[in-house]
Amino acid sequence: MGALEKAVTSWLEKRPYLDEVTALALACESVLEGSSVIEKLPSNLDDVKEKLGQSEPLLLTDAEFKIEELASVNLLALAKLKDAEKLPAETKTQAEKLQNIALDEAKELVKEVIAGSEEKLKSLSEKSGIKQDILEYFVWISVRKTLSGIKNELEKWIADNNYTANTCPVCGRHAGTAFFKHTKRGRQRFLHCDHCGTEWTFKRIGCPYCDNIDQKKMSIKDSADETDMRVDLCHKCMSYIKTYIGEDDTGIGKEGWASIHLDILMKETGFKPKGSLIKPE
């Protein structure tokens, strides 16, 4: 059993209702195990420091990640999910339809999804018969996997360049979850991008979605049977962010899918999640 699988198993023992979304996350991980990832930071990364300062997502700058080259291959490899044991039949059928997409189309798709355009997503969803939200999910899983080879190095570069804005420095999406980690500067709050997987520091107090720092317009929702997580609410922009407050460094708690039960609890409250990759039905 791999380290991730072990961590997931122990997380699930206490949260058996998460079975289905976890099965998908794990199956993707296992299908893409050993696939090609970016191994070196782009050689021209330092040229775009200024853009980082202006919160321009790194993947949209001139930095040569060439992410679409490998992410497209990884995307099409997800067709292998059709043979994954634990997935619902419908998900397997959807994954199998990735075979209807050509490599060139997949490259374009990755590029456009990162740039926030829906055009290619719509047309390829129609052409392939894959539902748009599932196709988008597959794209982000591939992007995230492709970046995993430089994740630590890239996060260090981002931190060294003092990035502290509220959107993901790599892909530009809003954070999906937050967590706390001990660093040289003490216990710091980090934001986690549910889309590309990047993590970066953010001020301890304040809403990560709007400019609200007024604590009177914020509150915290704890749950007695979920002591590792809490939900931070902003009454100004009416959003919430799930925050992992546990000490376990295996990282599962900060994954959006690992606490989808909290999103279900939040559904009727009027507060909305802002950066989740998976939305509860």
Ligand SMILES: [Zn+2]
């Ligand atoms: Zn991101």
Ligand SMILES: [Zn+2]
């Ligand atoms: Zn807010």
